[in-house]
Amino acid sequence: MSAGLSLDSQLSNIASRLSPAPRVFRRLSMVMREPQVRLDEIAACVQIDAALAARILKLACSAGVGIPDPPGSLAEAIERIGLYEVYRLVGAAMASDLYERKALPIYGLTGDDIWRNSVTTAAALESLCRRAGEDASAGYTLGLLRPVGRLLLQGLADEEEIRERGARQPTAALVAAWEFNTFGTTSTEAVDRVFQFWGFPASLSEPVRHHFAPSGDPSQHRTTALLHLACWITAELGHGLSIERHAWAPSASVLAQAGLTLEDAVRGVSRTRSVADRIEELLRHI
Numbered sequence: 160m161s162a163g164l165s166l167d168s169q170l171s172n173i174a175s176r177l178s179p180a181p182r183v184f185r186r187l188s189m190v191m192r193e194p195q196v197r198l199d200e201i202a203a204c205v206q207i208d209a210a211l212a213a214r215i216l217k218l219a220c221s222a223g224v225g226i227p228d229p230p231g232s233l234a235e236a237i238e239r240i241g242l243y244e245v246y247r248l249v250g251a252a253m254a255s256d257l258y259e260r261k262a263l264p265i266y267g268l269t270g271d272d273i274w275r276n277s278v279t280t281a282a283a284l285e286s287l288c289r290r291a292g293e294d295a296s297a298g299y300t301l302g303l304l305r306p307v308g309r310l311l312l313q314g315l316a317d318e319e320e321i322r323e324r325g326a327r328q329p330t331a332a333l334v335a336a337w338e339f340n341t342f343g344t345t346s347t348e349a350v351d352r353v354f355q356f357w358g359f360p361a362s363l364s365e366p367v368r369h370h371f372a373p374s375g376d377p378s379q380h381r382t383t384a385l386l387h388l389a390c391w392i393t394a395e396l397g398h399g400l401s402i403e404r405h406a407w408a409p410s411a412s413v414l415a416q417a418g419l420t421l422e423d424a425v426r427g428v429s430r431t432r433s434v435a436d437r438i439e440e441l442l443r444h445i
Contacts, residue, residue, distance in 0.1 A: 166343050167352065173314035174356040180253040181304065181357045183208050191246055191296050198234040201242060206233055211252055215245060218441060244441065246296065251278050251438050254303045263313045266334075266402050267327040277303050279398040282434040283389035286427050291385060291418050297363070301382070302389055305367055306400075307353045308346030315342050331371055331406040347371070371406055373416050384416035392427050396435070 187204040190196060206212045212233055219236030220229045230236040237245050258273040281302030288298030312326075325341060328334045338345045347368050354364045366383040369376035373384040391407035393399055399407070409424040 169315060169318070170311050170344075170349055170352040171356060173311050173318075174353040176314070177307075177310060177353065178253070178256040180208065180211075180256040181359075183211070184250055184253045184300065184303075185358055187246060187249055188296060188300055191242070192294075196242060198238055198242075201237050201245065202232070202234040205237070205245070205249065211249065214252065215240065215248070218248070240441075247282075247299065247434075247438055248441055250281060250299055250303050251442060254278055254281075255442075257307065257310070261310060261313070263309055265313055265316045265321060265324055265326045266309060266400075267324045268309075268400060268402070272400060273306050273309070275398045276393060276400050277306055278438060279393040279396055279431060279435050280305055280386075280389050282438065283392040283427055283431040284386055286430045286434065287385045287389055287392075287417070287419065287423075288382070290423055290427070291381060293382060293385065298382070298385065298389075300359075301363060301366060301386060304350070304354070304359075304363075305370075305386070305390075306346075308349035308367070311349040311353055312338055312342055312344075312346050326402060328402065329404070331403045334402050335371075373413055376416075379416060381416060381418055384413045385419075387413050388417055388419070388424050388427070389431075391424070392431050395428050396432055 183204060186207070187201065190200045190204055193200075205215055216230060216233060216236050219239045230239060240248070254274055254277045258277060259270040261270050261273075262268070263270075263273065281299045284298035284302040285295045289295040315321075321341070325337050326334050328337055335345045335347070347370075350364045350367045351361070354361070365376070365378070366380055366386045369383045370386040370390065373387050376383040387407060388409055390399070390403070391409055394403070394407055409421055414421060414424065
């Protein structure tokens with residue numbers, strides 16, 4: 160690591176250079192959890208990002224919504240599209256800002272690989288959380304942000320001029336071992352730093368720490384197992400990451416921890432495909 164800087168300091172510095180879009184999404188997530196969500200509150204969150212607000216206005220009078228007349232305000236545009244659709248779109252746009260312009264050469268992944276994986280996992284986890292009686296919007300957020308630890312480690316690799324694709328290992332366990340041996344931490348541990356920087360609650364990063372092996376979660380959180388199943392669904396739909404092959408399975412122990420059946424998980428595949436396709440369809444119009 161760089162002389163004179165602790166690992167925490169380096170990770171914080173790298174996090175500060177990532178897109179600020181998750182801060183907007185965090186505020187929107189908080190508003191969405193209020194018992195009575197108001198359009199003007201949603202609009203106030205969205206308009207913090209002028210480019211994002213412009214995209215929402217464009218969508219509101221596009222073929223994706225079907226009303227050709229331009230909306231009179233951002234609040235009207237949001238009403239046309241639908242509150243939860245806007246929430247999903249803001250999240251997908253946030254993930255695009257984070258991932259699509261940032262290749263991860265040490266992992267042999269493109270930004271598009273990470274973006275598609277994150278959006279599909281978000282749609283899957285949202286569906287599974289709803290089925291399990293957990294917070295669906297928190298699940299969507301968690302699915303989108305699951306890969307951010309890898310962005311931090313790529314940033315460390317850039318600073319240390321590590322050019323080889325050392326993280327291209329045949330199993331997720333070997334990837335994590337390489338990360339720890341190279342950087343002194345793993346991508347799932349690094350998520351803590353970036354979540355703290357963006358102001359997300361620490362509890363949101365806990366499932367990421369243990370989702371490769373949910374039974375190892377000391378608190379046995381349901382969301383940890385649900386995230387594992389969401390990653391399995393994403394792989395089933397062809398958007399898994401090459402460095403995570405064979406990492407996911409709807410085993411009896413994972414399903415029991417999640418509080419779901421195998422049939423629930425299998426049904427989640429078609430539900431996720433439908434939501435992910437809808438998100439991509441809407442994004443094409445903006």
